[in-house]
Amino acid sequence: MSTAVPQDTPSSQAQPDGTPQAFRIGLVGYGEVGRILAEDLRAAGVAVSAYDLKLESPSSDADTMRVHAVEFGVELGASATMVATPADLVISAVTASQTLDAARAAAAGLRPGTFVLDVNSASPKAKRDAAQAVHAQGGRYVEGAVMTSVPPYRIRVPLLLGGPHASAVEPLLKQLGFAPTVGSADLGVVSATKMCRSVMIKGLEAMVIESLASARHYGVEDAVLASLKETFPGIDWEKQAAYFFQRVIQHGRRRSEEVREVAETVRDAGLTPWSAEGTAERQAWMADLAEDGVFGQRGDADFGRSPDWRTEADRLLAQIAKPKL
Structure with missing residues (x-):
């Protein structure tokens, strides 16, 4: 063709x-x-x-x-x-x-x-x-x-x-x-649209990982998910959480670089990018864990693809619980 x-x-x-x-x-x-x-x-x-x-x-x-x-x-x-x-x-x-x-x-x-x-x-x-x-x-x-x-x-x-x-x-x-x-x-307009959207989307990824991994540690994840479902009934939080964990494990490095650009976009608008900078750090932290093999070996068919976010959260929690040498 x-x-x-x-x-x-x-x-x-x-x-x-x-x-x-x-x-x-x-x-x-x-x-x-x-x-x-x-x-x-x-x-x-x-x-x-x-x-x-x-x-x-x-x-x-x-x-x-x-x-x-x-x-x-x-x-x-x-x-x-x-x-x-x-x-x-x-x-x-x-x-x-x-x-x-x-x-x-x-x-x-x-x-x-x-x-x-x-x-x-x-x-x-x-x-x-x-x-x-x-x-x-x-x-x-x-x-x-x-x-x-x-x-x-x-x-x-x-x-x-x-x-x-x-x-x-x-x-x-x-x-x-x-x-x-x-x-x-005009140059820059559609990129500004993308960057401002990413404050929300990439930030939500980081917040879900931080929230649910912490909830898993305390054993309150079911209660947290039930509350989220009540507040935002249109979202399947189990599937959404699994997807967020998957994407960040697989592409956290690329995402962290993007969010650093997001932070520059926010800074150029005159705001201090507290949210964007925190998101970039969380995404980079997940990328570091992925590169250290915490979530399996990159290239394997199941790398970062667990259908249940709890599997990856448990791996994450086990890693940070290890004694620091």
């Missing part, structure tokens, strides 16, 4: 036989989100190349990426610059702290007019700095704010677009299978 390309994209230029050139996506970042996008884009017949910093060092994550690339026909590049050079569209899906570095590296290889879609969870200031780096090299930067968890929706995850090139790239993204909506022509 081939994907039609709008006439204002670089790949609409015809080959000698009159057919359009093959459309190519360059992914900078090949973690969970990058691999999901790669799978769906490859299923649509789109050529995909990818680069990730973790590919530069031996690790289980790097091994996972290489196996995945072979399975789905993704070409792995040696750098973000090399991946960006032949691309008609570059998608940046890295951790929040790498947003600007990724934009600069990709920009160095861009052809004039190439779109760069930045879906990273970074502050409005970071997005504006990234845009400046891309525009300086003749690229067309578009900030993307992913408005909910990617795995359930995959490529169809709700995506707000921002910046002066948002309207131009929207038809292309729809043809590729995305579900974009133009949020604002």
Whole structure:
């Protein structure tokens, strides 16, 4: 299945036989989100190349990426610059702290007019700095704010677009299978929307883990859950708690980096980010425990996937009860 390309994209230029050139996506970042996008884009017949910093060092994550690339026909590049050079569209899906570095590296290889879609969870200031780096090299930067968890929706995850090139790239993204909506022509607006939402969502994850792990310690978890159900009857707190534990165990490091960007967003608004900073610390703390093997071995099929949050809370409590050496 081939994907039609709008006439204002670089790949609409015809080959000698009159057919359009093959459309190519360059992914900078090949973690969970990058691999999901790669799978769906490859299923649509789109050529995909990818680069990730973790590919530069031996690790289980790097091994996972290489196996995945072979399975789905993704070409792995040696750098973000090399991946960006032949691309008609570059998608940046890295951790929040790498947003600007990724934009600069990709920009160095861009052809004039190439779109760069930045879906990273970074502050409005970071997005504006990234845009400046891309525009300086003749690229067309578009900030993307992913408005909910990617795995359930995959490529169809709700995506707000921002910046002066948002309207131009929207038809292309729809043809590729995305579900974009133009949020604002001004850079930073959709990222502010994402960041302010994350004060609540990522904060709720941290609060649920802290509340229920403590309740488990005191043996009052059933009473706490019953009270929560009475106050918020529309939420299945057992399932929600299990999901929060799962996501933070699996992705706490990435989440903590995002919430540090959230804190900067709050600080830029003139508020002291007490909640965001506490959330970032709790998420990073969970990431440390996960990396120490408290919740099992990363890469195992059941890692961080316990259907009952109590299993993970008990592991957490057992770890912190150990004597400090």
